Amino acid sequence: MTVIKHHAYLFDATRCIDCRACMVACSVENNIDMDKTRIWVAGLGVTGEYPELQRGTMVYHCMHCDHPDCMSACPVGAYTKAEDGPVTYNPDLCIGCRYCMNACPFGVPHFDYDKGIIEGAFIDKCTFCPQRIYNGQEPACVETCPTDALEYGDREELIAKAHARIAEHPTRYIDHVYGEFENGGTSYLILSHVPFSELGLPNLPETPVNEVSEKVMEMTIPFALGWGAVLTAVTTGVALYDNKKKAASKEKAETTK
Amino acid sequence: MKLNLTVQPRFRLNFSPLVWVLLTLMGIAFVVAMMRYAFGIGVISDLSYSYPWGFWISFDLFTGVAISSGGFLMAGTVYILRIKEFEPLLRPSVLTAFLGYIMVAIALLVDLGQPLRIWYMMIHWNHTSVLLEIGICVMSYLTVLAIEFAPVVLERFPKVHKVAHLIHKFIMPFVIFGVVLSTLHQSSLGSLLLIQPSKLHPLWWTPILPIMFFASAISIGLAMIILESSLSSRYFQRGLETHLLAKLAKAIPVALVIYGLLKFGELAVAGDFGYLFTSGTMSILFWAEILIGVITPIIWLSIKKNRESANGLLTGAIIVLGGMILNRFNVSWFAVKHPDPLFYMPTFMSNVKYFPTLPEVAVSLGIFAAGILAFGLAAKYLPVFEAEHEAEEVHQSLHGLQPIRASADD
Numbered sequence: 001m002t003v004i005k006h007h008a009y010l011f012d013a014t015r016c017i018d019c020r021a022c023m024v025a026c027s028v029e030n031n032i033d034m035d036k037t038r039i040w041v042a043g044l045g046v047t048g049e050y051p052e053l054q055r056g057t058m059v060y061h062c063m064h065c066d067h068p069d070c071m072s073a074c075p076v077g078a079y080t081k082a083e084d085g086p087v088t089y090n091p092d093l094c095i096g097c098r099y100c101m102n103a104c105p106f107g108v109p110h111f112d113y114d115k116g117i118i119e120g121a122f123i124d125k126c127t128f129c130p131q132r133i134y135n136g137q138e139p140a141c142v143e144t145c146p147t148d149a150l151e152y153g154d155r156e157e158l159i160a161k162a163h164a165r166i167a168e169h170p171t172r173y174i175d176h177v178y179g180e181f182e183n184g185g186t187s188y189l190i191l192s193h194v195p196f197s198e199l200g201l202p203n204l205p206e207t208p209v210n211e212v213s214e215k216v217m218e219m220t221i222p223f224a225l226g227w228g229a230v231l232t233a234v235t236t237g238v239a240l241y242d243n244k245k246k247a248a249s250k251e252k253a254e255t256t257k
Numbered sequence: 258m259k260l261n262l263t264v265q266p267r268f269r270l271n272f273s274p275l276v277w278v279l280l281t282l283m284g285i286a287f288v289v290a291m292m293r294y295a296f297g298i299g300v301i302s303d304l305s306y307s308y309p310w311g312f313w314i315s316f317d318l319f320t321g322v323a324i325s326s327g328g329f330l331m332a333g334t335v336y337i338l339r340i341k342e343f344e345p346l347l348r349p350s351v352l353t354a355f356l357g358y359i360m361v362a363i364a365l366l367v368d369l370g371q372p373l374r375i376w377y378m379m380i381h382w383n384h385t386s387v388l389l390e391i392g393i394c395v396m397s398y399l400t401v402l403a404i405e406f407a408p409v410v411l412e413r414f415p416k417v418h419k420v421a422h423l424i425h426k427f428i429m430p431f432v433i434f435g436v437v438l439s440t441l442h443q444s445s446l447g448s449l450l451l452i453q454p455s456k457l458h459p460l461w462w463t464p465i466l467p468i469m470f471f472a473s474a475i476s477i478g479l480a481m482i483i484l485e486s487s488l489s490s491r492y493f494q495r496g497l498e499t500h501l502l503a504k505l506a507k508a509i510p511v512a513l514v515i516y517g518l519l520k521f522g523e524l525a526v527a528g529d530f531g532y533l534f535t536s537g538t539m540s541i542l543f544w545a546e547i548l549i550g551v552i553t554p555i556i557w558l559s560i561k562k563n564r565e566s567a568n569g570l571l572t573g574a575i576i577v578l579g580g581m582i583l584n585r586f587n588v589s590w591f592a593v594k595h596p597d598p599l600f601y602m603p604t605f606m607s608n609v610k611y612f613p614t615l616p617e618v619a620v621s622l623g624i625f626a627a628g629i630l631a632f633g634l635a636a637k638y639l640p641v642f643e644a645e646h647e648a649e650e651v652h653q654s655l656h657g658l659q660p661i662r663a664s665a666d667d
Contacts, residue, residue: 096370113299
């Protein structure tokens with residue numbers, strides 16, 4: 001098996017038959033309830049007009065962004081991005097603020113709303129099956145997919161594969177690999193026959209959405225120091241002026257006496 | 258109804274009906290909060306996969322922090338700029354801010370999934386997170402406010418008078434630190450939403466959100482000082498510093514004009530004018546916020562007669578607060594677009610509509626009631642409003658860099 005430099009998925013919406021075996025595989029592999037699965041299939045129904053009818057399904061799980069917004073947002077650093085792709089979450093640090101859920105443009109992280117403080121309420125999301133991929137296996141959802149709608153491999157190779165597939169069937173696909181550049185690049189690449197917005201995917205620029213807030217955060221410390229210096233200067237200035245004025249009025253009072 | 262907290266001899270508490278109402282609200286909130294700790298947030302709230310943040314964040318965090326901005330405004334005016342005539346407003350504003358931030362902290366303890374880990378923010382730092390900055394700033398500022406307010410409590414006890422004196426002597430570094438912290442986190446509440454360019458409506462999302470938040474926090478703080486002075490003067494039947502409040506009220510239109518220019522200037526630069534009339538509910542919310550929070554108060558408070566009457570001031574303050582609180586709700590809740598319902602969704606994400614539940618609101622109301630009660634108790638038993646009578650003599654006794662309140666009780 002070839003060495004994988006950057007783990008990634010490729011999803012082909014034209015191949016998905018909405019069987020939801022990936023959901024079962026995920027919940028079995030990771031021992032989680034079916035209704036809290038880390039992967040979910042959205043049936044989009046039948047679209048288009050007769051006789052050009054289309055049926056779309058979309059498999060969602062964590063996009064494993066190259067510049068993860070959950071990681072940027074998390075105040076306590078519970079998220080980490082591995083150099084070879086996976087974005088992972090550490091429940092031992094999580095304080096349950098749910099800012100990652102707000103930050104993620106794909107709405108991936110989900111939260112235990114039904115757990116009290118004794119059980120502990122945590123965030124959950126796709127882990128990229130590290131127990132499998134680092135042992136030479138495919139992630140559970142990919143391995144179980146009967147139609148190869150989900151594939152796994154090295155990101156560069158998958159992108160080349162996706163473009164080759166578009167070139168091979170130019171009428172079948174939209175000429176775009178979602179995730180190649182979106183949000184600064186993701187490790188979940190999507191090929192589709194219907195517009196990506198119909199699959200429920202947001203229209204994102206090539207710069208990661210956390211760019212502006214990270215720039216603002218970089219300016220915080222210099223701004224705080226500068227503003228503190230300005231305030232100290234103003235305080236001293238006003239105090240000196242005040243004392244001077246008071247001394248002057250005192251002197252005046254004494255001379256007039 | 259008067260807030261009557263008279264303590265009878267032998268500590269027989271004689272509560273007025275208002276106090277009973279406040280205590281009942283607090284009791285309900287306590288029971289609801291216990292249910293949440295036992296069975297989870299979902300049991301008492303409508304928060305969901307699509308709406309991780311709801312009423313608590315909009316009301317307790319965004320509104321709570323904004324209406325507490327009077328504390329740093331007055332501390333800055335009186336201590337740093339040495340405009341001593343505003344001294345009578347200093348202690349009530351610092352008290353409002355102190356209680357306000359305590360209320361924010363208590364509300365967050367209900368909202369957080371792991372409330373016992375709130376202190377993790379002090380040791381695990383992710384320096385790209387705006388929420389971390391807000392957490393650190395709020396915790397530090399709460400300490401600063403406690404130091405700024407401590408003399409008021411200590412003065413009550415003759416034996417520790419010396420400590421109060423000592424705090425007065427070294428108050429300046431804390432005041433400056435407090436103003437810096439406030440500037441940072443008032444604006445950072447805006448930065449919190451910078452990470453949602455794809456979710457927040459373009460009428461509100463702008464890279465200068467932190468500046469917008471700071472600009473509006475100033476008029477909110479000033480309006481809150483007017484509101485809190487007016488109401489407490491009514492309930493405690495003490496004099497109202499109308500001449501001082503009129504000066505604050507004069508500053509509000511200036512702050513609001515700057516805010517309005519920033520807002521529309523930004524929309525013009527970003528080319529978002531098209532959304533002003535074409536976004537349906539969002540356009541209506543936007544104009545409601547601008548009309549109530551910016552345009553009406555600019556006109557109302559520019560009229561001298563309104564600024565000089567107690568009712569005119571109170572009305573003006575309420576209009577500003579109404580509009581600006583709508584702004585905080587818009588930006589953190591109403592204008593945030595969450596994932597659309599698709600054809601099929603797993604059960605945990607099927608709830609894509611959010612409406613706050615009664616228990617959810619009850620928690621916020623209970624915390625708010627506790628704040629009002631605490632303000633009443635402090636106003637009754639601590640020298641919060643006493644500076645009013647002493648302002649003149651204090652004014653005379655100032656010398657050197659010694660802080661203003663130092664000799665008030667000597």
